[in-house]
Structure formats: structure tokens, C-alpha cells
Amino acid sequence: MSEEFTGPPWAVDWTKIASEYRDSLPLTVRDLIVDAVVELLSSRHPYRDDGLDITKISIEPARSTQPRGAHILNFDHNRGWLRYTFIHRTAEPQIIIETVFWQ
Structure with a gap:
């Protein structure tokens, strides 16, 4: 059975902690x-990197034992990452960004 999604662009939401941390970072970061999230x-699929510019971002499961659970999106040559989950709904699939980190 293949997974079918309504397709991009997906809706996105940020947890309060993630958005506050994001807003505290320098404008260039x-x-x-923003570029990583837009990508x-x-x-085509929120948990696979096919169709992505892998020179800018990469995606991997947060835990290998939960391939449909939270994922990590690395950006800025792995200096930063976002932890996100994808909520598959027919009406409005959504990506929820739980954590942001940049060093």
C-alpha cells in the first residue's frame, strides 16, 4: 500500500518555543x-529527500525505530536543524516544527 498525500505545499505550524527561538536568531539565520522550510x-513527501536540493538541506528520522515519527531537517551545512512531525490529514496535511537549533 503506498502513501498518498494531497500534495504540497503543506501547511506549517510552529510550537511556541520553536518560534520564540527562531525569532531570537540573527536575520541571516x-x-x-525560511529557505529550508520553504524547501x-x-x-513531494515530507519525510523523504527526493526532489529536495540536498546541497542545502537533508532529512532523517529522529529515531530509526520510528520512521513515520519526528524527523530532523538539517540546514546551513549542518550548523542548524529543525525537528518536525507531519500530521497526515485528508483535508489539510500539516508540518509541525517542534524544535529549532542553530550554532
Whole structure:
């Protein structure tokens, strides 16, 4: 059985902690985050990197034992990452960004 999604762009939401941390970062880093999220939102599948510019971002499961659970999106040459989950709904599939980190 193959997974069928309504297709991109996906809706996105940020947890309060993730959005506050994102907003505290320098503008250049926030721009990198926006670029990474836009790349993810326009991807064909939110948990696979096919169709993504892998020179800018990469995706991997947060835990190998939960391939449909939370995922990590690395950006800025692995200097930063986002932890997100994908909620598959027929009406409005959504990506929820839980954590942001940049060093």
C-alpha cells in the first residue's frame, strides 16, 4: 500500500518555543530557516529527500525505530536543524516544527 498525500505545499505550524527561538536568531539565520522550510513545504513527501536540493538541506528520522515519527531537517551545512512531525490529514496535511537549533 503506498502513501498518498494531497500534495504540497503543506501547511506549517510552529510550537511556541520553536518560534520564540527562531525569532531570537540573527536575520541571516532566520532567512536560512525560511529557505529550508520553504524547501520542505514544496517537497513531494515530507519525510523523504527526493526532489529536495540536498546541497542545502537533508532529512532523517529522529529515531530509526520510528520512521513515520519526528524527523530532523538539517540546514546551513549542518550548523542548524529543525525537528518536525507531519500530521497526515485528508483535508489539510500539516508540518509541525517542534524544535529549532542553530550554532
